Every structure is written in structure tokens, then in C-alpha cells.
Amino acid sequence: xxxxxxxxxxxxxxxxxxxxxxxxxxxxxxxxxxxxxxxxxxxxxxxxxxxxxxxxxxxxxxxxxxxxxxxxxxxxxxxxxxxxxxxxxxxxxxxxxxxxxxxxxxxxxxxxxxxxxxxxxxxxxxxxxxxxxxxxxxxxxxxxxxxxxxxxxxxxxxxxxxxxxxxxxxxxxxxxxxxxxxxxxxxxxxxxxxxxxxxxxxxxxxxxxxxxxxxxxxxxxxxxxxxxxxxxxxxxxxxxxxxxxxxxxxxxxxxxxxxxxxxxxxxxxxxxxxxxxxxxxxxxxxxxxxxxxxxxxxxxxxxxxxxxxxx
Numbered sequence: 474x475x476x477x478x479x480x481x482x483x484x485x486x487x488x489x490x491x492x493x494x495x496x497x498x499x500x501x502x503x504x505x506x507x508x509x510x511x512x513x514x515x516x517x518x519x520x521x522x523x524x525x526x527x528x529x530x531x532x533x534x535x536x537x538x539x540x541x542x543x544x545x546x547x548x549x550x551x552x553x554x555x556x557x558x559x560x561x562x563x564x565x566x567x568x569x570x571x572x573x574x575x576x577x578x579x580x581x582x583x584x585x586x587x588x589x590x591x592x593x594x595x596x597x598x599x600x601x602x603x604x605x606x607x608x609x610x611x612x613x614x615x616x617x618x619x620x621x622x623x624x625x626x627x628x629x630x631x632x633x634x635x636x637x638x639x640x641x642x643x644x645x646x647x648x649x650x651x652x653x654x655x656x657x658x659x660x661x662x663x664x665x666x667x668x669x670x671x672x673x674x675x676x677x678x679x680x681x682x683x684x685x686x687x688x689x690x691x692x693x694x695x696x697x698x699x700x701x702x703x704x705x706x707x708x709x710x711x712x713x714x715x716x717x718x719x720x721x722x723x724x725x726x727x728x729x730x731x732x733x734x735x736x737x738x739x740x741x742x743x744x745x746x747x748x749x750x751x752x753x754x755x756x757x758x759x760x761x762x763x764x765x766x767x768x769x770x771x772x773x774x775x776x777x778x779x780x781x782x783x784x
Contacts, residue, residue, distance in 0.1 A: 478504045479572035479602075481563065482533055483511040484526075485590075487578040490615075491607040492537045494775065495576040497615035498605065500544040501640040507570050508534055508548055511563065511592075512555040526555070560595030572602055579606040579776070589770050597750070597769055597778060604778045606769065609744070617641045617744040621774065623734065624649040624706040624723075625764075626749025630779045631713035634747040637777065638719045643744075645721040647710035648737060649703040650730040653696045700725065730764055735771035743774045750778040 480495040482488060499506045510530040534551065541548055556566045567575060579593040589597065593606050620643045622634040638645040707723035714721035726733040738746060750765040769776045 476504055477507060477570065477572045478502075478574045478576055479507045479509055479567055479570050480537070481511045481575065481577045482508050482530060482537070483558065483578070484529060485578050485580065487580045487607065488533065489536070491576060491578040492533070493540065494605065494607045494615040496537070496541050496544050496546050498574070498576070499541070499546045502637070503640075504573070505549040506541060506546055507550045507552065507572065508537060509552045509563075509566060509570075510555040511558050513558045530555070558592055560592060560599050563592075563596065564600060567600070567602060574603045574605055575600060576605045576607070579608045589766075594766065594770075597766060600778075601780055603780050604750075604776075606776045606778070608775045609773050617775075618643050619741070619743045620645050620745045620747060621734070621738060621741075621743040622647045622710055623730075623746065623748040623768070624703075624710050625730070626779070628749045628779065628781075630747060630749045631710045633779050634710065635714045635717050635719050637745075637747060638714060638721075639717060643719075645711070645714045645719050646741075646743070647707040647714075647721065647723045648726060648734060649707040649723075650726045650728060650733045651699050651703040652729060653699060653727055700727075731767035731771050734768050735773065738772045738774040745777055746772050746774045747777045747779065750780060 478495055478499050480492060482492065485491075495506060498504070512526055512530075534548075538548055550570070552566065552570075556562050563575075575596065577593055577596055579589050589606070596604055597606065617637075618641065620634070620638050620641070622630065622645060624647045634645060637643075703725045704723070707725055711721040711723045724737070726737065734746070737743070746768070748765060748768060765778070769778065
């Protein structure tokens with residue numbers, strides 16, 4: 474599935490933990506590792522500071538190389554030239570490397586297990602590459618044993634999630650969150666065509682502009698259909714996993730997706746959340762109200778955002 478991982482190496486507090494997750498993933502998925510130095514150019518405005526940053530990167534690279542060697546992973550390509558920390562600078566470099574997965578820390582100045590740093594959020598919204606954001610530093614082994622998959626995805630991620638779970642020999646749980654209230658039409662206004670049609674013999678008369686409530690039986694049926702569809706989506710993911718010999722189960726929850734998935738990852742201590750994602754419009758990014766980003770911000774587990782499925 475995976476051939477190349479690009480690890481973003483910086484001076485953040487979670488940099489070493491991020492490197493460990495990248496090395497373990499490269500080992501489990503049989504991938505090569507590319508290390509890229511990420512440097513905030515605005516902070517290094519003198520030769521002395523630049524040289525200090527370069528030596529820090531070399532020290533980190535030596536530790537990462539030792540760790541990789543312990544796990545049988547070779548760092549085949551190291552980018553010696555530092556890259557600016559802005560997401561667009563990083564993605565320009567990624568275009569040259571063409572990784573299957575970008576690996577980045579998610580914290581920056583953010584509290585452990587919560588939120589996304591500005592850089593992580595930018596990568597999440599702009600990257601066309603699959604992205605691993607390392608968040609939960611409690612799982613410091615980097616070895617995922619409990620993987621949660623969001624079944625509601627703009628692309629079919631069943632095979633991708635299954636391959637990851639298989640590589641780690643992990644248990645997979647597919648979750649679908651159903652918001653039973655969103656978009657339910659509880660009442661409507663009668664317009665001219667319906668008012669004219671209801672004037673015939675044997676039909677209930679509807680007046681133009683009248684407000685009509687949706688029958689409770691119809692609302693209950695609509696909710697029942699939503700639950701059935703949610704179960705079908707979650708079961709479809711588990712079926713793929715089980716067919717490939719992966720231990721899998723499914724859950725259907727009711728509520729707001731970002732809240733329920735965040736609560737589930739915390740309660741059942743999942744190591745990794747796998748979710749499908751796609752580039753969002755500028756307006757949605759500014760409002761921070763797109764479901765995938767809201768979920769990535771709230772969950773306590775690390776996040777693997779699937780942008781394109783690799784055979």
C-alpha cells in the first residue's frame with residue numbers, strides 16, 4: 474500500500490514522539506522514510522541562529538536514524554535544505570518528494586490531545602496527500618492496537634483502513650454517527666400547486682400559505698431510515714476488514730459527529746482515528762465548521778486523514 478513517508482522534523486515539544494510514530498508506521502507498512510527539516514524562517518534571521526537550528530536538526534536526525542535502524546527502517550532520502558513552516562511551503566516540497574503519507578505533529582502550542590496547531594490545520598485543509606497527525610502522546614509507543622474508522626467518508630476508505638489495521642495487527646472499529654435531528658422538516662408551508670390540488674373531492678383542503686406539521690409517524694420513519702443507513706455504512710467497512718482477516722466491529726451513535734467521535738476515542742482509548750477527507754472551500758475553512766476538521770480538532774487520538782487511496 475505505502476511506499477514513502479515524509480516526516481516533518483521541527484523543534485516542537487512533540488517532535489520526538491512524532492518521529493517514533495513515523496518510524497513505527499514505516500516499519501509496519503514497509504515504507505521508506507524521508508526526513509524534512511521544518512524551520513520558522515522568521516525566527517532565524519541571523520547566521521548564528523541558522524547554524525544553531527541546523528545543528529539541532531542534525532542531532533534530531535541522528536536520533537531518528539538510530540531509532541529507524543532499531544526497527545529495520547532505512548531513511549533513504551534526507552532533505553538537507555530547511556523548509557519554511559507555512560503549509561504551502563511544506564506542500565511545495567512534498568510535491569517534489571511525492572509521499573504517500575505526510576507525518577506531522579499536531580500540537581505546537583496546543584494542549585496535549587486537543588486542537589490542532591495552525592500548521593497542522595493548514596496541512597489538514599490543503600494537503601492532497603494522506604496525512605498522519607500525531608496527537609495522543611499517551612500512546613507513546615507509536616504502535617496502534619485499537620483503530621477507529623469513521624464510516625461516513627467522501628471516498629471509500631474501507632480497504633485503506635483495513636490495510637493499516639492489518640499492518641499493525643490491530644482491532645478495527647467502524648463508527649457511524651447519525652444526527653437524527655439535522656435537516657428534519659417538522660413543518661412546511663403550503664404552496665399554490667398543493668393548495669390547488671387539495672381542492673378536489675375527497676382530498677383534505679390545504680390553504681395557500683398554511684403551515685402544516687409533518688406527521689409523527691413520518692418523522693419516526695425518517696429517523697428509522699437514517700439509523701438503518703448508518704448501520705449499513707458501518708457494517709460495509711467491517712465486512713471488508715473481516716474478509717481480509719482483520720478483527721472488526723461496528724458502532725452506530727446518535728448525536729453530533731465531532732462530539733460523539735471525540736467522546737468515543739477518549740472513553741475507549743483508541744490509538745488512531747482513520748477518516749476520509751477532501752479539500753474544502755475557503756469559506757468553510759475560515760468558518761472551521763466542516764465535519765472532518767471539527768472531528769480532527771476534538772479527538773484525543775492521532776488522526777490519519779485519507780485523501781487518496783493508494784493501491
